[in-house]
Amino acid sequence: MNQNIKTVAYIGYTAKGVVYALTGILALMTAFDLGGQKAGKLQIIEFLENQAFGKIILALLGVGLACYAFWRFMQSLNDPEGIGNDAKGIVKRISFFISGAVYLALGMYAIIEIFQEQGRSGSKMPIEEQSGKYLLIAIGIGLAIKSVYQFIKAIKGDFLNKFNFGTISSSKKKSIIKNLGYLGLIARGIVVGIISYFLIRAGMDLSSSNTIKGTKEAFSFLEQSTSGPWLFALVSIGLLSYGIYMFAMAKYRSFDD
Template sequence: MDADPAGAARRAADSPVVDRVARVGFAARGTTYLLMGWIALQLGLGHHPRQQANQKGAFQELAQQPDGPALLWLLVVGLACYAVYRLVDAVWGGRGEPDAKKRVAKRVGSAFRAGAYAVLTYGAWAVLQHRSSSAGEGSGAGLMQHSYGRWLVAAIGAGLVIGGVAQVASGITRRFEKHLKTGQMGPRTRRVVEAVGIVGTTGRGVVFAVIGWFFLDAARTFDPKKAEGLDQSLRELVGHGGGRAVLVAIALGLLAFGLYSWCEARWRRTGKEGRLSPGHLPGADRARGALSR
């Protein structure tokens, strides 16, 4: 037996198994965003898609395709893998980060993602079992029925706006690149991945900020109908001047983020390597990355 259980657990977290689990998870996340982007694009082009432009709608869209149930089972497994990867990162992540506050913040963020994707996994499973579930809808209307609901909806809205702005900044500054094995990419591949990452990360941030704005507006006006999550937020945009053009741009951003997630499935740093700070990345990888710039 291992005399150091904690050390054994950390080694397990850095194992090839967790690496594979993470990559399956990123691919599943990418598939979900591609489906959401496709539904949103139909909305922006003036069509009337049967499904909602959110995660639940993406699951329903996939389930109705040929071999849909089998594909949705794969998505359930993939989303569960992503939740497990984020849970591992919540426990052992950030070990290469010298700043204790940033290390804690990263772990809390991973814990939140683990919980969110566990809920999404259940939502996909519920669609597969033809059960009713609000998982994946992201509605805050029910919260407004409670005495404290208005402030909770406002807090959620503020968090979404802040998170969205942070993602937009990450996309514009290409901060997401530090999580990728850019040294393993050729010059052309890296340019494509950079472009997809910029558009996708920025687009996803805009989506979060838009939803957050509607939540804040719902709290301000005490109107639960405005806190209905992604699908209702996107449909609200259609009614504004130039809303369809904005919605098409958002849809393209969601599609790009789906493609970027697939790139992460191939080149994301995971395990011990993913937890090293930028200054401690393997020298050979940094050298190859410099040559490919």
């Protein structure tokens, strides 16, 4: 595989890691009353925009997320690692394309924010048309499948096959990467599962006007559960772990040329 494509993928994994790590950190701070906020991907961009050198940070993040999107599109359309055209391979390649589209939109949002006034927030979108609500059900079902897939990946542990552990001499470092992956995938599965529930419920409630709910609302849902802030804190730690796991991917990920 071309080294330039690998470099683009590494940059993309780093940018994705930044988004998830910040999501976990801010949520964890909220869980223990240390400030912070319940934030989804859009809120993370708005948070970064309000920091020192926010515009520069957003530009770098936007480019990084675009790189990740490009890598996902490459996996989907060019299949550089030979995933294949059987049923399983096609499903994976379609999911890569969808992932690429999502992160390309997020990267574009980060770039657009550079030229917009600060203080705007657009985490919720009203859904009024019945056709739109049927679409929500379809997306919700897709996310439910993705949620289950995250748990399956964690149970099977095959996500570890993407690492070149031969280049890591420390057994402790290997163990840390494995545990970060397990925690991250489980936490991601929980959050995606809750979001899918929100979308399906919004789509089925055709008589009312609903809003699209994302990670921020999923955190609130967890916080209000019977386990309260502890489950919220555990999932926050899990998302932080997933972010660090993405950083490990950026450094140690191997490619099937």
